[in-house]
Amino acid sequence: MKNTGANKGALILPNGNQWEIVATSTLDNSGVEWAIDLSSAKLDENSGILPLNIVDCVKNLLKPVIVRDLAQQSDWDSDSYILKYQPQSLLCWPILDRGNLVGILYLENRLTAKVFTRDRLQLLNLLCSQAAICLQNALLYKKYQDYNLQLERSLVKISRTEAQLADQKKMLQAILDVAPIWIWMVNPSGKVQFVNKTISQDVGVPLSDFLAVDHYKDILGENAAGCLVSDAACLAQDLPHYSSEILRLVDGKLHDLEITKVQLKNSHGETIGIIGLGVDATERKRAAELLQEQNQQLEGTLKNLQQAQLQIVQSEKMSALGNLVAGVAHEINNPIGFISGNLSEGKRSLEDVIEHLELYRSGASQSEIADHAEEIDLDYLLEDLPKMIDSMQLGCERICSISNSLRTFSRGDKDYKVPFNIHEGIDSAILILKHRLKANEHRPQIEVITKYGNLPKIECFPGQLNQVFMNLLANAIDALEESNIGRTFSEITANPNRITICTDIVGERYIKIKIADNGTGIKEEFKQQIFDHLFTTKGVGKGTGLGLAIVHQIAVEKHGGSIEVNGEPGVGTEFAIVLPVKG
Secondary structure, three states, X not given: OHHHOOOEEEEEEEEOOEEEEEEEEEEOOOOOEEEOOOOOOEHHHOOOOOOHHHHHHHHXXXXXXXXXXXXOOOOOOOOHHHHHHOOOEEEEXXXXXXXXXXXXXXXXXXXXXXXXXXXXXXXXXXXXXXXXXXXXXHHHHHHHHHHHHHHHHHHHHHHHHHHHHHHHHHHHHHHHHHOOOEEEEEOOOOOEEEEOHHHHHHHOOOHHHHHHOOOOHHXXXXXXXXXXXXXXXXXXXXXXXXXXXXXEOOOOOEEEEEEEXXXXXXXXXXXXXXXXXXXXXXXXXXXXXHHHHHHHHHHHHHHHXXXXXXXXXXXXXXXXXXXXXXXXXXXXXXXXXXXXXXXHHHHHHHHHHHHHHHHHHHOOOHHHHHHHHHHHOHHHHHHHHHHHHHHHHHHHHHXXXXXXXXXXHOOOOOOOOEEEOHHHHHHHHHHHOHHHHOOOOOOOOOEEEEEOOOOOOEEEOHHHHHHHHHHHHHHXXXXXXHHOOOOOHHHHHHOOOEEEEEEEEEOOOEEEEEEEXXXXXXXXXXXXXXXXXXXXXOOOOOOOOOHHHHHHHHHHHHOOOEEEEEEEOOOEEEEEEEEEOOO
């Protein structure tokens, strides 16, 4: 660098598709040359080391760029490196080998202008020509070294691959030998190429004997007949061939084998053999037969259970019908008895009045008419007869009310939901169960408190919801009667039996119905299964376990609502039902 007049230089060489700075140095004031450390060798990341615009110009045009005096040449003023360091002289020279760019030499002198004289340029030209030859030779040598290194690596890789293949072959052989299925391979002529140990053990023939014979039929004997047929079928098609074959094995028993065979082809698509897989399905088929027998037994058991369930459901229906009939009969009996008694008395009173009127028609004397009026107490009859008629009319209205409630409760559902007033359904259920609410010799009357909210009609199946109300109210009465066991009449009067029914609207889309009692309550462990099918907390013969299961099915599954139970022993139980307004 001293002979060129420069105090900084750099050598740029290609590396694949990019250019790199392979060497750069500078002279200090004492003439000592120092190498410049670079954070990156990439050319495009060193705009602070070289004027990249000038280097790119040389790369593209393959001609040198020489700036003898920067003050007199302003062509490169836009380069960031030139603007920053202001080198007075610089030279960027392409190193060419037979017209091909193999490198770039960059020199500069930041202090002195016109250092690159004609003599020095001639020297640089000669040096660059020699450098091009050296670089080309170095490149060829490097390629040779790289090729040798790559060859050595390939040989090592091949050796490793061969060792890995040998290990994998041993591993595969071990896996195939311990597999509990038959695995084999034969060529198209039937000569065995491979069998695993499972076949050898099941057939009772050493592996070496299989490989020694020209055809496997020499080993299998009469067992080979079915195998030969499936081999021919496999070779006649490209798809896997499935078959079932029966072979007598070393244990002397016949075994059912499920066989899968597929053609093995080389890279040219030519068939070079058959690979077979066989599974001993004897035990599985026996298990399937046993399972079929068990299924038949289970079907019989299921039919018996269904019949028993049908009887339980019928019993529940009869129980509900009994409540319904008893309630209706009890409620109708009072007004009918009242009407019947008034009819007898009214008939006698009417006969007396008619007899009195006949005296007027027959022209009887005033004294006879007066005597008769006094005899039948006409004034009392005229006052009492309208009252009897009014009371009979009231009885008839009561019967009509009961009839309407019965019709509301027992109305048949359509196959679609209809608008329904929930309060009418609750009231009808209370009326039907009223005979169970009345006082008797053991307890006072059960109080029923209704706190109805302003509910809209909801879209539902009314008959089903009436069944829900009937079941919950009947359960509440049962719980109250159970809580009365062991209590005196006066104790019950002090803390009377009570059923509270509250309704309210929840938001705009739902309504809530709460039916609570102050009976025996419910244990915490029963809450999770209270709605389960056939679960009951009542004694033997007192409950079927269907009532609350039906309630849950109607409220949740049929109407898309929810139901939950709350309560504690000795305090009472509350059922809360939430139903959508729109079905």
